Amino acid sequence: MEKIANYINGSISSSSSNFLPVFDPSTGEIISEVVLSDESDFINTVKSSEKAFQEWSHVTPLKRSRILSKYKESIEKNIENLAKLVSSEHGKTLDDAKGSVIRGLEVVEFACGIPHLLKGEFSQNVGLNIDTWSTRQPLGITAGITPFNFPAMVPMWMYPISIACGNSFILKPSEKDPSCSIKLAELFSEAGLPDGVFNVIQGDKRIVDQILKHKDISSVSFVGSTPVAKYIYEQSAKNFKKVQALGGAKNHLVVMPDANIDQAVDGIIGAAYGSAGERCMAISVAVAVGNIADNLVEKIHLQSLKLKVAPWTDQDSDMGPVISKEHKKKIEKSISAGISEGAKLIADGRNYKIQGYENGYFLGPTLFDNVTKDMSIYKEEIFGPVLSVVRTSNYEEALNLVNEHPFGNGASIYTSDGEVARHFTTSSKIGMVGVNVPIPVPTAFHSFGGWKQSLFGGHSMHGIEGVHFYTKLKTTTSRWSKSIQAEPEFVMPTN
Numbered sequence: 279m280e281k282i283a284n285y286i287n288g289s290i291s292s293s294s295s296n297f298l299p300v301f302d303p304s305t306g307e308i309i310s311e312v313v314l315s316d317e318s319d320f321i322n323t324v325k326s327s328e329k330a331f332q333e334w335s336h337v338t339p340l341k342r343s344r345i346l347s348k349y350k351e352s353i354e355k356n357i358e359n360l361a362k363l364v365s366s367e368h369g370k371t372l373d374d375a376k377g378s379v380i381r382g383l384e385v386v387e388f389a390c391g392i393p394h395l396l397k398g399e400f401s402q403n404v405g406l407n408i409d410t411w412s413t414r415q416p417l418g419i420t421a422g423i424t425p426f427n428f429p430a431m432v433p434m435w436m437y438p439i440s441i442a443c444g445n446s447f448i449l450k451p452s453e454k455d456p457s458c459s460i461k462l463a464e465l466f467s468e469a470g471l472p473d474g475v476f477n478v479i480q481g482d483k484r485i486v487d488q489i490l491k492h493k494d495i496s497s498v499s500f501v502g503s504t505p506v507a508k509y510i511y512e513q514s515a516k517n518f519k520k521v522q523a524l525g526g527a528k529n530h531l532v533v534m535p536d537a538n539i540d541q542a543v544d545g546i547i548g549a550a551y552g553s554a555g556e557r558c559m560a561i562s563v564a565v566a567v568g569n570i571a572d573n574l575v576e577k578i579h580l581q582s583l584k585l586k587v588a589p590w591t592d593q594d595s596d597m598g599p600v601i602s603k604e605h606k607k608k609i610e611k612s613i614s615a616g617i618s619e620g621a622k623l624i625a626d627g628r629n630y631k632i633q634g635y636e637n638g639y640f641l642g643p644t645l646f647d648n649v650t651k652d653m654s655i656y657k658e659e660i661f662g663p664v665l666s667v668v669r670t671s672n673y674e675e676a677l678n679l680v681n682e683h684p685f686g687n688g689a690s691i692y693t694s695d696g697e698v699a700r701h702f703t704t705s706s707k708i709g710m711v712g713v714n715v716p717i718p719v720p721t722a723f724h725s726f727g728g729w730k731q732s733l734f735g736g737h738s739m740h741g742i743e744g745v746h747f748y749t750k751l752k753t754t755t756s757r758w759s760k761s762i763q764a765e766p767e768f769v770m771p772t773n
Contacts, residue, residue: 288473303369306637330474367455382434414749416444511734527687545716609662686729
């Protein structure tokens, strides 16, 4: 059986003899084992990263950009292989996996422009013969702790920009689907990245805690659930690190009475059930405004019945399994809670069986109607193929639902009214907003991040926000003058 180890200082290595099983979610079978790194592995990783940073930080941004350009080309040639690694361990369809790799690749493309992105500001004669300018300098060793649902895309939100800025980077991927991160690191080395600039260490919470506590790690980036994001944020701040910790979501899609209902339904179906709902930008709440509700629920139900739930190896599959047996049970428990709380179950995805894959972690599309804001299925992030429909009498009530929810990751509105759309984009207390698009994920040259309990820390990910996060600002004020000042000054200088 394949044993997946670490990628430290340009090679596969590990001193630990402890391993965790990696499962194929479609079959429930163990397909490989991943190392549970020990303290020795961690110390070697940090030493390698520190040594590499000392040299890499002095490499010019233009030379860094050229290596990133070669890396971009290498990823493009290996999209199929990377996607298969993602699908085999996560379970998502191959096309979905390819799309996620490409969205990560876009961040690499953005990072290739680092010589321009690191340009500072200059002001001449802020005082008599005095000039002031700003520069952005790298932090040192940076780290990323990434989730199971996007083992290619989410790490690529982090490390390409960090490395482009002159840092070294330690990636701690999810132990549930660890293979893709190793391949990404190997491709970076083949593109010319010096050993130790990008290290991958496998493991569980023990490695996470060592990352959070180590004095030589300057920043931590995280994507995952809100409880863990809070923990990452608190521990990172406690240990004087910069931190961006992206948490959970309960994304609403508001459907107005004047919306193109077929367009809205198509958007909802893909956003709610794509990737088995295991997306932080998945739509889990459809808000039906006014008299559109009955028609909307009926159309969503009819469309959901057409979805093909199957393993990623089936080219016609619309949706694969969820990540694990434990997560499947957790989702089923949420569905049962929704029934007991009085929501109307329109489609039940429990007990979904596929011939030949009876032990896989499959769930069918699940649809609830008449959900209220007091129900657990409305308040909690389920992270599965479960859609709740909430009915409101008017737009104001719908907007209040969006704004009063503790999560603030994403929200969309479907409408033909430009005034309503403008009001929604302006007034919604949400980090990422869509109009007639179901999943408003920004492209790489903008930034990704929510509000409220969906983001802890001062910076979103990728885009110029990423550049600012992975650098520290230095402002220099300088005077070159042969004249000698007669006396010292004891007052605040002014212009």
